[in-house]
Amino acid sequence: MSATVDLLDLKLIFVTGKGGVGKTTVAAGLAQLAAEHGKRVLVCETDAKGDVTALFEAPPTDFTPREIAPGIWSMSMDTEASLREYLKLHLRIPVVGRIGPLAKAFDFVATAAPGVREILTVGKFCWEVKERHYDLVVVDAAATGHIVGQLAAPQAINDLVKVGLIRSQTDWMLEILSDPLQTGLLAVCTPEEMPVNETIELATRIREETTVRMSGVVVNRVLPELFGQREEEIFEQLREPETEEVLSGRAGGSVAPVLEAARLAVTLRRTRSTHLQHLQAGLPAGMPVLLLPYLFARSFGARTTRQVAHALGEELGL
Amino acid sequence: MTAAKGADAAKTVAQLLAAKDIVIACGPGGVGKTTTAAALAATAVVEQGGRVLVLTVDPARRLADALGLKGIGNDEVRIPDEVFATAGAHPRGELWAAMLDTKQSWDDLIAAHAPDEETREHILANPLYQNISARFVQSHDYIAMERLYEIHTEGKYDLVVVDTPPTRNALDFLDAPQRMADFFSSRLLRWLIVPYRSRLVNVAARPFYQVADRILGTQFLADISEFFILFQSMYSGFVERAEAVTRLLSDRRTTFMVVSTLEATPVREAEFFSSELAARKLHLGAIVLNKVMPEYLRDAKTDKLAQSMEKQSAELARGLTDDPAVATRVIVEVAESFQNFGVVARREAEQMAELRGAPDVLVTVPFFDADIYDMGGLLRLGAQVWD
Numbered sequence: 043m044s045a046t047v048d049l050l051d052l053k054l055i056f057v058t059g060k061g062g063v064g065k066t067t068v069a070a071g072l073a074q075l076a077a078e079h080g081k082r083v084l085v086c087e088t089d090a091k092g093d094v095t096a097l098f099e100a101p102p103t104d105f106t107p108r109e110i111a112p113g114i115w116s117m118s119m120d121t122e123a124s125l126r127e128y129l130k131l132h133l134r135i136p137v138v139g140r141i142g143p144l145a146k147a148f149d150f151v152a153t154a155a156p157g158v159r160e161i162l163t164v165g166k167f168c169w170e171v172k173e174r175h176y177d178l179v180v181v182d183a184a185a186t187g188h189i190v191g192q193l194a195a196p197q198a199i200n201d202l203v204k205v206g207l208i209r210s211q212t213d214w215m216l217e218i219l220s221d222p223l224q225t226g227l228l229a230v231c232t233p234e235e236m237p238v239n240e241t242i243e244l245a246t247r248i249r250e251e252t253t254v255r256m257s258g259v260v261v262n263r264v265l266p267e268l269f270g271q272r273e274e275e276i277f278e279q280l281r282e283p284e285t286e287e288v289l290s291g292r293a294g295g296s297v298a299p300v301l302e303a304a305r306l307a308v309t310l311r312r313t314r315s316t317h318l319q320h321l322q323a324g325l326p327a328g329m330p331v332l333l334l335p336y337l338f339a340r341s342f343g344a345r346t347t348r349q350v351a352h353a354l355g356e357e358l359g360l
Numbered sequence: 361m362t363a364a365k366g367a368d369a370a371k372t373v374a375q376l377l378a379a380k381d382i383v384i385a386c387g388p389g390g391v392g393k394t395t396t397a398a399a400l401a402a403t404a405v406v407e408q409g410g411r412v413l414v415l416t417v418d419p420a421r422r423l424a425d426a427l428g429l430k431g432i433g434n435d436e437v438r439i440p441d442e443v444f445a446t447a448g449a450h451p452r453g454e455l456w457a458a459m460l461d462t463k464q465s466w467d468d469l470i471a472a473h474a475p476d477e478e479t480r481e482h483i484l485a486n487p488l489y490q491n492i493s494a495r496f497v498q499s500h501d502y503i504a505m506e507r508l509y510e511i512h513t514e515g516k517y518d519l520v521v522v523d524t525p526p527t528r529n530a531l532d533f534l535d536a537p538q539r540m541a542d543f544f545s546s547r548l549l550r551w552l553i554v555p556y557r558s559r560l561v562n563v564a565a566r567p568f569y570q571v572a573d574r575i576l577g578t579q580f581l582a583d584i585s586e587f588f589i590l591f592q593s594m595y596s597g598f599v600e601r602a603e604a605v606t607r608l609l610s611d612r613r614t615t616f617m618v619v620s621t622l623e624a625t626p627v628r629e630a631e632f633f634s635s636e637l638a639a640r641k642l643h644l645g646a647i648v649l650n651k652v653m654p655e656y657l658r659d660a661k662t663d664k665l666a667q668s669m670e671k672q673s674a675e676l677a678r679g680l681t682d683d684p685a686v687a688t689r690v691i692v693e694v695a696e697s698f699q700n701f702g703v704v705a706r707r708e709a710e711q712m713a714e715l716r717g718a719p720d721v722l723v724t725v726p727f728f729d730a731d732i733y734d735m736g737g738l739l740r741l742g743a744q745v746w747d
Contacts, residue, residue, distance in 0.1 A: 061389030062626040093625065185389055235422070235731045237390060268693050272683075276690050279681040292676050295665040299656040303701050304694040306654070310727065338700035340707055342624055 049257055049358060050076055052226045053171045054218065056183040056193070056254070058244070059230030060237045064262040067342065068230045068334070069182040070097035071350030077113035078351060079360070081177040084170055087118045088163060094182050099344045111344075115176065124162040131169075160195035161212065168215045171224065186229070186240050193219065193227070193252040219254050226257030231321070233261055233314035242324035249326075258330035260354075261318060265311040265336050268304060277304065332357040369720040373745050376645045376721055377404050377519060381613040382512065383645065386524045388629040392650040393619040394423055395732055395741065396725075397523040400617075402427075402455055402735065403742025406444065409452030410518030413511065417460045417504060417525040426734050427457055434461035436511075447736035456517070460525075465503045473594040473601075488587040501525060501536035502602075509605045534640065537605040615645030618719070622649055622708035627715070634718040644719045648745055649712065652724040657698070657705035666702075670695040 049055070049072075057072065059065035066087075073085040084107055087094045095102050100110035105123035107115040170179050184192050196212040196219065219225050229244055231237035241259055248256045269277055279285060281301050290297045322331060334353050339346050370376035377383065377400065385397040394416055401414035413436060416423060424432045428443035436458040444451045467484060474480035483489050501524075508522055591598075608614060616637055620630035630647065637644045656662065669676060670692055677687035716722050725744045732738060 061629075062391055062621065062623055064625075066625065093628075266697075268697055269690065272686055273690050273693070276681050276683055276686045277694070280687065280690065280694075285680050288680060289676060293665055293669055293672070295661065297665065297669065299659065299662045300666050300669065300694055300698045303654075303657055303698045306727065307697050307701065313731070338703045340703055 049226065049228075050079060050081070050178070050360075051223075052178065052257070053224040054167060054179045054181070054226070055257070056181045056189065056225075056227045057230060058183045058186055058189040058227060059260075060186045060240050063230050063232045063237050064334075065185070065230045066093045066182050067097065067347070067350055068228070068260050068262060068354075069180050070094055070347045071334075071354050072228070073114050073178075073180045074098075074111070074347050074351035075354050075358075075360070076178050076180070077111065078355075080113070082113055082115070083178045083180060084115045084117065084176040085180045085182065086167060087116070087182050088184055089119075097342060097344070097347045119163050119166065121159050121162045124166045128162065128165070158199075160192045161199055161215070164192055164195060164219070165211065165215055168218045171218055172214065183227075186244050189227070190244070190247045190251050193248070193254050197253065216253060219252075222255040225254055227254050228258055228260055229256065230260045230262055232263045233318045233321070235317055238317045238321045238324070241321060245325055245329065256329065258332060259321065259325060260332045260334060261321065262334045263336040264318070264333045265307065265314060267311060268307055274308070277301075277308075281305070370645065371721065372747050373400065373646055373648075373721055373723060374407065374747055376615060378408055380615045380645065381519060382508070382608070382611075383519070383521045383615055383617050384508075384524060384609075385522060385617045385619050387619040387633060388626040391619055391621045391626050392725075394523045395426075395738070396617075396619045396648055396650065396745070397521045398423055398427065398457075399732075399738040399741040400745065401457075401519070401521040402439075402444075402738045403746055404519055404521075405451045405453045405455040406449050406739065406742075407452070407746065411454045411456065411516060412519045412521065413456040413458065413517045414521045414523070415458050415460065415504075415508065415511065416523040422733065426732060426738055427455075428735065429457065432457050432459040434458065434464045443735050447734065447739050449735070449739055453518070460504055460507055462503050465507050469503070469506060470594075473597040475593045479590055479593055483587070483590045486583065486587050486590065488583050502539075505537050505605045505609070506601065509601070509608055512608060534609065534636075534642070537602040537609075610640070610642055612643070615643045617646045617648060618644065619648045619650065621651045622653075622711050624711075627711045631715065631718075634715070638718070646721040646723065647715055647719045649715075649722070649724045651727050652712075653701060653705035653708055654726055655705075657702050658709055663699060663702050666695040666698040670699075 055072065057065055057069040059068075069085060073083045076083045085094055087103075095110055095116050098111045098114065098116070100116070103110065103116045103118055105117060105120045105127075107117040110116045167179055167181055170176060183189050196215045200209065200212045200216070227248060229241050231241040245256055245259075248254060280289060286297060286301065325331070332354060334350060334357070337346055337349060339349075368379075370379060383397075383400065385393050385400075387393055397416065398414050401412045404410070405412045416432065424430065427439050428446070429437060429439070436456045439455040439457060441451055444455075470480055470483050470489075474483065504522070504525055508520065511517065511520055618630050618633050618637075620626045634644055634647070673688045673691040673695070674684075676691055677684050681687045712722075712724070723745050725741060728737075728741070732741060
């Protein structure tokens, strides 16, 4: 079973990662890639910051999906709107003005009953999958620290709530979430110590505490290999003070900062590849690891999203 | 810009730490917040003395290692002076560390507020309580602030540096005490408890029950009710406490330190955080930017030089080394790499310019060659930030 076929054939992909590693960038790139392969994709933002749409250079979306690029719809999760929709669809309760200030009631239930907020979030995504409105739902999910709680919520609710409507709802959600042919989790990290350690831990926790399958790890911001061994020897020769002086003379200015920058790049690359090895060793055997190059970009928008999509496509052998 | 902040505004992190009792490190996850908090606490002990506590939420083994501890628990432990000695430093005061154990802290809180042993045992055994204290994400935020308050009132430390939990919304923990107070004083809470006190259901509450019953099932509602009836005995204690915590956050001896990198997403969060702090009239003492690209990468003259190096690589390489062909290639690579990193460095500088002006102090920390593994590393980081 190759990762290649799996990933784009899934119906629901949660993209998670420690804050700042480029989780949203990967979610957007993945949506772009799927759309380029003819899929109708819904990309969902869970914390309503407008980051996803910014990567397509489109204005922010709300709870109602809107097409932001060919084949790509976007929505922002809003748990209160999700509750409203839920009540309407499943209980046929017209909420406006009937149960008083819905927001307050919702806040109460959500605060009192752990997991309600989570389940309204996850439930909405599962609902979109169940209704087959899209070929693929990509979720720019909660950060590593919260994703386990979110994905474990349906099971937790199942344990807590023995009867009632919620109970019957969690059953079909679990069915979708637990099916490795439909649902997967993609963990994003950078080749740095903390993100790598968290990703290894996440793999274990996802396996032990949730029913969702982890489909792979995306390592973002992998620095280019500047030199091979021979090049590095020559580079060291160029950095000899006398040689450097001659070089500066010929170039018409001090080349020291240029050489120093290259040394920094080599050092960074080297420290990072140690972490990359650590990652590969720490993940379960056979877990696909996709590498995305560091983008030396001025800004992040539609163009970089396409670059990420193509890099992902190459890694997936598409 | 300094003028606008008043004459007493700190100009360095050292001055800031000397003037404050509590420093709350906040910002996006994954930017070195925990390490920065620990580095500042350790440096404060070496440079300024006194009793300093670093209160972390990060269970990472590495920080414990760096501090020379086997592990850090909910109880405060002192970092032995020998650990400083390994880095060739001599502490003038004492460094203490504690890690926030959310579940344990909740249990302690219940024990402190419960009117009697029976209530306490009932609450601790309630399935809802167990869920809230162990899993409920927002409870971390509340408990972190609660613990800070407790430590502060005990008055054992001259300086407390707090590393806040990574939150989906960086502001959750600021609002946590108020939300907790609102929650316990909410009318809905009273509605919910009513039917278990008497058989008379409040007319206004009836629709809510009908919905809640259908969604959640009666047993679950009964669990909720029991939980809140028990909690009600602690109601006033909790609300008072939450209000006191809120006051502490806005006290003039408390300051906030936003830690970030200059990557696009973290920097946006840092900006958002800074403006929210201002809106709440909370004091933003410092912004610490980690892993910043060195300044020389932005030099326009060098950038030009790199461009011409790329073009004249063959001539430049002639006769310099024992392998001109490889040397040519190396020069091209080196020149290209400089320009690539230059793009990133210039983007970072722009982002930094937008942040300047918000805090009293803005400091940058360069990319370190190696990760921080020990006290020496923490102190090196601290020294970068200090003056």
